[in-house]
Amino acid sequence: MSEAVMDSGAKEALGKEGLIEDWSRDKQVFGVPWGKAMMWVFLLSDTFIFSCFLVGYMSVRMATTDPWPNPSEVFALEAFGYPVPLLLIAIMTFILITSSGTMALAVNMGYRKNRKATFWLMLATALLGASFVGMQMFEWSKLIEEGVRPWGNPFGAAQFGSSFFMITGFHGMHVSAGVIYLLVVAFRVKNGFYENRPDGYKIVEITGLYWHFVDLVWVFIFAFFYLW
């Protein structure tokens, strides 16, 4: 039995029985630190916000009679003398996945109370996140230079620009906020701030939840906006 389960009188049932027990017994429902439960609730609400943006994008794309710009041409980059479709977007995807991996390792190292490894892995995650935002900025400037605006563009339906800036902008804002969040927690880990706290290094896992969610949203944006 772990410390995470706060007030457990009898043996805890698992599976479907556990589900009924958790909700019906006179005790707190979620056997996790409050910070983790609230992060999940926040991420749930964020899921709805991003879903609304993506469904809005679906609606305007379906409703317009103008031709939709071909993303693999719009987001192509010249490499080795040929235009390679979605090159930068693919690199950004791999960078975000790499940062998710370093974050997962940081969480594990946090639970092993390996402060040094946790710090460096979180720092690496933050740097990868920052480079992702940098590439997003490059992508935005390139598109703006080519005449893509929220109200129109030379390649097709005007709704392309508004969806693009809205969705990637909101995601980029999440990544930027995540980088700051990661840096704050990383330096606190380094300074031993969490050594004598009741929840100890669970904060690393909570930060990790947020970071993995940012990666998760990118999976959907990549599929629906860039590939579809």
Add this chain to the structure above:
Amino acid sequence: MSDDGTQHPLKIYYIMWIGLFVLSTFSYATDFMADGALRTFLILLFMFIKAGGIIWIFMHMGWERWALKIAILGPPVAILVLIGLMSLESNYIEGSRIENYGESTMEVVSPEHH
């Protein structure tokens, strides 16, 4: 709870990590290699496998109790209703636009590559 998600061997994270790389490469490859319904199917397939892996392994949802799983993963199902309603509505709008304004006469240019 016998396993609170704090002491896993690192192996599962490395497998998940490599899996994400491979699946993303597949996703990217659909852009060159597949068309039509197959392409749509593959994009969605790889998307859901990646999303599931991230939630289940990286976000530790697989090790949480069902009370939390249901509370967090249940509500997003409602989004399917929104998707259904909005696609009906958008189809109708497109139809009425064509009926009233005719087909698009927009002239488009092909994106240049820098």
